[in-house]
Amino acid sequence: MPRLSRLASQLQPEMAFTVLARARALKAQGKDVVELEIGDSPFPTTPAAKAAGIAAIEANQTGYGPSLGLPAFRAAAAKSVNTEFGFDVGPEHIVVASGAKPFEQYFAEALLEPGDGVLIFSPHFPTYIPNLERRGARAVLTPLTVENQFRPSPDDVSRFLATDPRPRAIFLNSPQNPTGGVATRTDLKQIADVVQGTDLMVFSDEPYAHMVWSGRHESIMTEPGMIDHVVSAFTFSKSYSMSGWRIGFAVAHPDVVEAMGKLINTTASCSPPFVQQAALAALEHDREARDADMSKFRRKVERLVAGLHGIDGLTVAQPVATFYVFPDVRQLCNRLGITSQGLALYLLEGADDHFGVACLGGESFGEAGRGFLRFSCAEPDERIDLAMAFLPEALKRESRIARFLTDHPEFVLAEPFPI
Numbered sequence: 001m002p003r004l005s006r007l008a009s010q011l012q013p014e015m016a017f018t019v020l021a022r023a024r025a026l027k028a029q030g031k032d033v034v035e036l037e038i039g040d041s042p043f044p045t046t047p048a049a050k051a052a053g054i055a056a057i058e059a060n061q062t063g064y065g066p067s068l069g070l071p072a073f074r075a076a077a078a079k080s081v082n083t084e085f086g087f088d089v090g091p092e093h094i095v096v097a098s099g100a101k102p103f104e105q106y107f108a109e110a111l112l113e114p115g116d117g118v119l120i121f122s123p124h125f126p127t128y129i130p131n132l133e134r135r136g137a138r139a140v141l142t143p144l145t146v147e148n149q150f151r152p153s154p155d156d157v158s159r160f161l162a163t164d165p166r167p168r169a170i171f172l173n174s175p176q177n178p179t180g181g182v183a184t185r186t187d188l189k190q191i192a193d194v195v196q197g198t199d200l201m202v203f204s205d206e207p208y209a210h211m212v213w214s215g216r217h218e219s220i221m222t223e224p225g226m227i228d229h230v231v232s233a234f235t236f237s238k239s240y241s242m243s244g245w246r247i248g249f250a251v252a253h254p255d256v257v258e259a260m261g262k263l264i265n266t267t268a269s270c271s272p273p274f275v276q277q278a279a280l281a282a283l284e285h286d287r288e289a290r291d292a293d294m295s296k297f298r299r300k301v302e303r304l305v306a307g308l309h310g311i312d313g314l315t316v317a318q319p320v321a322t323f324y325v326f327p328d329v330r331q332l333c334n335r336l337g338i339t340s341q342g343l344a345l346y347l348l349e350g351a352d353d354h355f356g357v358a359c360l361g362g363e364s365f366g367e368a369g370r371g372f373l374r375f376s377c378a379e380p381d382e383r384i385d386l387a388m389a390f391l392p393e394a395l396k397r398e399s400r401i402a403r404f405l406t407d408h409p410e411f412v413l414a415e416p417f418p419i
Contacts, residue, residue: 007133014126015364023348023358033348034387036304036375037358039177039324041241043293045278048285049240053278065273067265068257069096069249073276076283077249081234085209086222087251093227095257096271097264098246100207100235104131106250107169107203107231110259112137116168119160121152123178123326123365123372125205128171140164143368146328149320150181154190161194169201172220175208178365178374179326180319185218192223204232207248210239210290212321213298227253238323239290240282247271247279297323300377300384307388308375311395323377326362330371330417336401339363340371342411350404351394357387371417 114136341361362369
């Protein structure tokens with residue numbers, strides 16, 4: 001058989017897509033599964049974007065385009081972040097790619113050397129570490145805590161800078177997946193104060209910029225002088241329900257933009273022009289439709305939180321942002337003797353022969369996520385209600401839980417979670 005590279009052999013895929021595949025396989029076998037595992041939108045792509053994409057295809061805008069992105073789209077993206085989030089940038093600060101995720105890799109390739117240390121607040125989005133490993137950089141994890149509303153601590157940045165042998169970058173995700181936590185303006189200012197005067201770079205991952213339920217979205221990019229230190233990544237997947245279109249952009253210093261353009265040129269070549277035309281139309285014409293969908297998402301989050309309240313051994317707080325809910329199930333896991341990843345798979349596979357709920361164990365987002373579950377809101381309201389009604393019943397089925405753990409001993413909780 002072919003000899004794979006060490007990277008490919010050890011690469012861990014994003015668990016949400018693994019559970020998605022398992023849920024779809026069970027559905028194909030006839031099981032009714034409520035899918036709350038994947039961070040996708042249940043809504044259609046916003047109307048102007050859809051129409052513009054179709055029109056661009058019909059106009060044969062299906063060839064290559066500039067690696068940095070179409071000039072009109074780059075200008076519209078700059079105007080958008082200036083207007084909505086207080087940036088002060090022009091088209092020369094914008095580079096386009098297939099969503100926000102590719103910028104993790106481009107950031108690492110453009111700015112990091114093998115052996116560089118990168119601070120990651122955890123629980124964390126699971127593709128951060130694989131994209132650092134591609135470059136040979138080191139992930140340095142520091143925990144986010146429920147007691148601090150899952151906010152990043154400036155003290156952790158100072159400690160990283162003082163103690164790591166080669167501190168080079170920070171991955172900052174706010175609003176945060178999976179926890180729904182949000183860095184405050186004070187948090188961001190204090191982190192920026194630590195970064196200023198160093199050569200630290202910040203990857204500011206901001207896909208949920210339009211899903212802040214209390215206050216407004218704040219970006220570290222707007223702090224004075226941070227254009228020299230920050231790459232801010234945005235996507236259309238959440239705000240405009242365009243996940244399958246694969247389109248996003250980053251804001252950075254023009255030198256970084258040019259470097260990323262060369263990386264895109266030598267890998268993907270460019271983002272499809274007809275997709276960029278759809279995204280351009282979204283920015284220029286779909287704000288009202290977008291905001292209406294964001295209101296629907298907020299109500300879904302509230303519905304999910306209300307459904308989780310009152311389940312014995314589970315505590316849940318209203319997330320400040322995103323369409324995820326991240327309940328603490330440590331007491332429940334201790335009582336049942338099951339890991340949180342095991343609990344998630346039990347709800348999908350073991351609790352009932354005909355019905356299941358797909359969610360993610362917090363371990364999917366690093367060791368700091370152990371003892372939590374992540375639920376998304378990517379289903380119609382009536383399906384969310386079905387899932388919430390099922391959970392208490394599933395957790396009472398002790399014989400099924402025991403059978404599941406006998407069949408899957410890897411999910412037996414070795415030691416109780418400290419509470």
